[in-house]
Amino acid sequence: MIKTFEVKSQDFQSAGQVSSAIKKLLKQLAVPADIIRRIAVASYEAEINMIIHSLGGTIVLDIEDDNIALTFQDEGPGIKDIDLAMQPGYSTASAKAREFGFGAGMGLCNIKRMADYFHISSKENSPTVLSIGFKVIE
Amino acid sequence: MKLADIADKMPLKFLCLPDDDLLDNDFTYAFASDLMSDALYLVNHDAGKTLLLTGLVNTQSLITAEMLDIKMLIYVRNKEVPQELLNLAKDKEIGIAAFAGTMFKACGLLYDFGLKEAS
Numbered sequence: 001m002i003k004t005f006e007v008k009s010q011d012f013q014s015a016g017q018v019s020s021a022i023k024k025l026l027k028q029l030a031v032p033a034d035i036i037r038r039i040a041v042a043s044y045e046a047e048i049n050m051i052i053h054s055l056g057g058t059i060v061l062d063i064e065d066d067n068i069a070l071t072f073q074d075e076g077p078g079i080k081d082i083d084l085a086m087q088p089g090y091s092t093a094s095a096k097a098r099e100f101g102f103g104a105g106m107g108l109c110n111i112k113r114m115a116d117y118f119h120i121s122s123k124e125n126s127p128t129v130l131s132i133g134f135k136v137i138e
Numbered sequence: 139m140k141l142a143d144i145a146d147k148m149p150l151k152f153l154c155l156p157d158d159d160l161l162d163n164d165f166t167y168a169f170a171s172d173l174m175s176d177a178l179y180l181v182n183h184d185a186g187k188t189l190l191l192t193g194l195v196n197t198q199s200l201i202t203a204e205m206l207d208i209k210m211l212i213y214v215r216n217k218e219v220p221q222e223l224l225n226l227a228k229d230k231e232i233g234i235a236a237f238a239g240t241m242f243k244a245c246g247l248l249y250d251f252g253l254k255e256a257s
Binding site: 012013015016019020023033037038040041044045100101102103104105106107110113114 | 172173174175176178179181185192194196197198199201202204205206207230
């Protein structure tokens with residue numbers, strides 16, 4: 001099953017709606033609760049990152065029997081230094097993002113910590129593609 | 139400690155209690171932060187027994203609780219909680235209570251009651 005969701009830049013009022021819908025769907029499919037929680041947290045962090053930092057993009061959820069994958073693809077503006085962005089505590093979030101409780105600089109490293117598979121590709125003035133995967137073990 | 143006893147001693151004012159059974163629920167852990175990314179770092183804790191305390195009264199603290207499977211959110215300093223947020227909490231089956239004092243006092247009381255840190 002493949003589902004695609006849209007995420008708009010700076011749309012803080014809707015932040016989390018996609019991750020909430022993904023969590024609801026995985027519950028309906030009876031995916032084990034601990035796996036759902038890891039997916040939900042990673043998805044929410046990445047959704048927030050797209051809202052804060054990107055020009056908007058899509059989230060693609062791909063559910064297979066033994067694997068659940070999420071791909072976050074935005075329209076830019078890209079990450080100048082991925083190693084720095086992965087560093088816990090490093091953040092370029094706006095004051096607006098901080099008002100909403102984000103911008104601690106823990107997002108990307110938390111996503112990596114949650115996922116069984118993590119890959120990010122980006123460069124300045126280019127789209128960012130983040131792919132994460134979770135093994136489904138009963 | 140049962141939520142009903144915690145609420146009585148702190149005291150807490152319930153703003154949303156989607157299920158009365160929650161009052162009999164034992165809460166063993168607490169986590170307090172205004173940074174939701176810090177809260178989202180919790181994953182291996184016993185979510186059903188964890189209270190989330192924050193001064194961040196908005197949908198993001200509620201969704202953070204939802205993602206973590208946390209059932210009870212405490213807003214400190216008696217901040218005004220919009221009705222839409224309470225309606226959303228009801229939909230998501232997450233309880234919301236208000237505490238009049240500061241975050242420091244709330245944490246101190248819960249520590250005194252024997253609750254442990256969620257990490």
